[in-house]
Amino acid sequence: MASGGRPGTRSSGQDAMDAEEETSVFVYDRRDGDYPEKKIQLGGIFKFESFKARIREVFELKNEEEFVIVTTNREEIKDTKTYDKLIEDGDTLYILNTADQELAAPTQERIDYLPHYDTLVKSGMYEYYASEGQNPLPYAFAELIDNALAATADNVGDRNIELRIILDDRIEGGKHCICVLDNGHGMTSKDLNDWAVYRLSKFNRKDRRRSTGYSGPGMRGRGGAAQSAPQVTVDTRTRAEPTAGESELGFWRPRSLNSEISYFGVGGKQAVFFIGTTTRMITKPKNSKDVHELVISQEDFEKKEKNKEKIYSGYIRNRKPGDTSHISSEEDHIRKIISEETGRENFTAVVVTNVNTVHLKFLKDYMKYWPKQLSHIYHYYLHGPQGNTAAAEGGKRARCDSPSQHIHIQIKLIQIKLIQMGRKEKIVDLRELEDDMQTQYIQKSADSFEFKATVEGTGIVEGILRYHPFLYDRETYPPDMYAPPVVEEDEDDCVSTDRPARGKRPIFECYWNGRLIPYTFVDDFEWCSPPKKRGVIPVECYNRISGCLFTNDKFQVSTNKLTFMDLEVRLKDKNTTYSMVKQGQEQRAKIDRQFFEWLKECHEKYDKQVKFCGFGGSITRPELASKKQQAPWAVFKSIEWDGKVFKEGQLVRTQRTVPIIYGTIQRFLLHGDYEGEVFATGGEMEIRQEPSSLYDEVKVLHLSKLDRSTTKLQAKKYIEEEEAK
Ligand SMILES: Nc1ncnc2c1ncn2[C@@H]1O[C@H](COP(=O)(O)OP(=O)(O)OP(=O)(O)O)[C@@H](O)[C@H]1O
Ligand SMILES: [Mg+2]
Structure with missing residues (x-):
């Protein structure tokens, strides 16, 4: 039962006595008649x-x-004996004539x-388990980063987030x-209490005791997306009356970069218990003298269960900043973290x-x-609405004036070794990572729609949508960073796959808030x-197109933030309309046509292919291993390439x-x-190796x-030199 323990668990000590005093049972006299229950206190009754x-x-x-x-x-x-064994706090009991008597009235x-x-x-284990072959640990980190992004949304200056890993x-x-x-x-002690409550989201917390000075994510001054100069692609206020699931000022921001990613009231808890078994939340809100710690x-849960104590209760420690008196000297990492508190107003x-030891190997x-996975998730928070265009602009870090300027997400990996007592520290700034999946899509594209x-x-x-052109002998479409590695095939076959570039991958990645x-x-x-019939393009x-979709919380995601609930269905609904957006202006013309024109232009302008003349x-080439590959092969006299x-006969x-050969x-x-x-984008050449007086061989090579x-x-x-030798 919830508190107090069985009357039978008699132990000495004041705590036990206090608990005993609260223990009680509810008793009905149901021998005859319908009388109300009576509460019997069991304190002192042994x-x-x-x-x-x-x-x-x-x-x-x-x-x-x-x-x-x-x-x-x-x-x-x-x-x-039965009194000790059978009764628990809060139980209901009957007074009867005999144990098997019918109840005289309901109870x-x-x-x-x-x-x-x-x-x-x-919770974390079950939520992250179905992770499609990927290690879900980075997604657990992401939940904690989500919270930090939400908590720093109103920061006047920099928004500093550090993921510190001490091995x-x-x-x-x-x-x-x-x-x-x-x-x-930061959090007040009441907020910290709320943090621990599973499923207590900001939406059902609204009317509960509210305390901090902050007014909730979504309302921000400097550093918020609202005051950057967004490339306006839709009207500035597309959201109607706020409904559950929105803050009052949750109106439109480019790419929905609204920092409202603290949402369901579960993420943090799921994440910490996925990572390990003990979590210490240390926090200080602005204008508070005290640090709160839980x-x-x-x-601890197991201990409380064993002792029949209330499971979901505990103590918050309120203390002065930098006070480590409650932390044993063995826990020097925690001491270090606490020692950094001094002088910090809120954190x-x-x-x-x-x-959990299974994570350690993966992390190392x-x-x-995995840091790339994180910079992929937060790409637009880190780089702004246009994404990481730095390299495309000649390698200069010309970041736009956006909230991204203020967001710093750093990973600090500290390894402490046993033998040499050595210490290795590695710091990764997520914004500096040059090859997360979005950066690759952006930087390997020639044009966008x-x-x-x-x-x-x-x-x-x-x-x-972004176009990744074919350049001479290869597709420039970025390979899937997350795909399991493929066994290297013969290089000659690489261009002749039936679906090059994107392959069978879907076009769009999807961002939410x-x-x-x-x-x-x-x-x-x-x-x-692609059209059913062979067309001009x-x-x-x-x-050769990749793409991104950006939604706000009008579209639901699962509580682990790994999947959307019904995005595709809603997008493919017959009432969904699409329009092209050019320089911030929505275009009236039909999107099919606009897309077609864009793709055609991309092909003509950026693809560097080979013309066969x-x-x-x-012919059929019976020497080839696969039947499918043997025929048909078209024969040409010349090619025109860039x-x-x-042509035929040329050296x-x-x-x-x-070796390198001539032919x-x-x-x-x-x-x-x-x-x-x-x-065409592939093709082969048949050459007679030169000088032919030395070699008598015809070779077929990929272009x-x-x-x-x-x-x-x-x-x-x-050739003349070779012949002279
Ligand atoms: N770093 C933080 N700074 C300030 N408050 C925080 C922080 N982390 C969590 N909180 C508070 O604790 C609450 C619970 O966090 P938790 O991650 O468990 O759920 P959530 O963020 O509300 O929803 P979600 O399920 O989307 O993560 C948050 O809503 C927030 O109020
Ligand atoms: Mg959260």
Whole structure:
């Protein structure tokens, strides 16, 4: 039962006595008639006889009157042993003539159904478990970063967030520690109490005791997106009356970068228990003299359960900043964190210890990988609405005036070694990472196409498409960073896959309130998918586009923020309308047409393909291993490649072959059904190796092996020299 323990668990000590005093049961006399229940305090009653005497007294029963006392399960309490064993605090009991007598009237039995503490302890595990083959740890970190972003939304100056990972191998098992620090608004002790309540989101917290001076995320001054100069793509206030799920000022911001990513009241708790078993929340709100500290841990829950204490209760420690008197000297990492408090007006530190050891290896071994996942998630918070365009602008970090200027998310990895007592520290600033997935999409694109979707109701989705051209011998579409590594195939085959560039991947990644929802993708829309019939634009161009969708909280996401609930369905609803957006202005013309024109222009302007000329029929190549590959092959006399012509009989040199060879072009081959001139992105050349007096060999090589920089003169000179030898 919730408090006090069984009457039977008699122990000495004042605490135990206090708890005993509160213990009580509710008793109905149901021998005959319908009387209300009576509460019997069990404090100081240690024996069955005393209990029975107390009942007689409360119910005014005469000494000669016979009765039995039973539980609602009709187990009789007849001696001190059963009294100890069967009764728990808050139980309902009956007075009856016999244990199996019919109830003379109905009764009401009090029950509690507080969730088991596993609700908290195991929440993260179940929430992150289905992680599609990826290690979900970065997504747990993201929950803590979400909270820090929300808490710093109103900062006047910099918004500093640090993920500090201390891997300490000095003692067996290690005193590892993972901590997220921020200089946000902090929490009062009441807020800190609320933090611990599972599912108490800001929406159902609204009318509860509210305390801090801050007015909630969404209302901000300097540093907020509202005062940057956004590229306005829709009307500035698209949101109607605030409803549940919105703050009053939650109106439109570019890319929905509104910092409202503290949402369901679960993220922080799920994350910390996924990372480890003990969490110390340390926080100080502005204008407060005191620091508030709360520890919740699995061990503590277990202890409370064993002692029959209230599970969901504990103590907040209120203390002066920098006071480490309650922390043992072994916990030097926590002491260090506390010692940094002095002089800081407001902050929060989430300190997780007893880190699950399965995470340690991943953190060390994949240090190059998981920070990129985080900079992918927060790409637009870090770089602003236009994303990381720095390199595209000649490598200069010309960041736009946006909230991103103020957001600093740093990862500090500290490794402390046992043997040398050495200490290794590595700091990664997420904004400096140059190759997260979004940066790659942005920097490898030649052009972009912005649009807006208006979804029935009030939903607005901003969208952007980017074109990744074909350059000479390769697609420039960024490879999927998260895909399991593929076994290297013969390089010659690389361009002839049936769907190059994006492959079978979906086009769109999806952001919610400015942060990536990593497991939801949208394949495509009707207006940007390849036409059924072969058109003016080669079909492969449709596979050279990547895209991003940006929604606000009008679209629901799962509580683990890994998937959208119904984004695609709503986007594909027949009432959803799409329009192109150019320089901030919504265009009236039909989006299909606009997209088509854009794609055509991208193809003509940016794709560098090869023109095959002088068609000479089709052949079969039985020497090839795969049946599918053997036919048909179209034969051509010449090619035109980026302004240069290569033709039959011409001397050429190879590149990226071992050894480099020279040869005379025999013909060009292109897999597929063609008649006459064609632009293509692959193809092969058949060359007779020179000097032919030394070699008697014909070789077929992929066109990417053709060195286009060698002049005819150079080739001729080489052959003459070789022959002279
Ligand atoms: N770093 C922080 N600074 C200030 N307040 C915080 C911080 N972290 C958490 N809180 C407070 O604790 C509450 C609970 O956090 P938690 O992450 O568990 O849920 P949430 O952020 O409300 O919702 P979500 O499920 O989306 O994460 C937050 O709403 C916020 O009020
Ligand atoms: Mg949260």
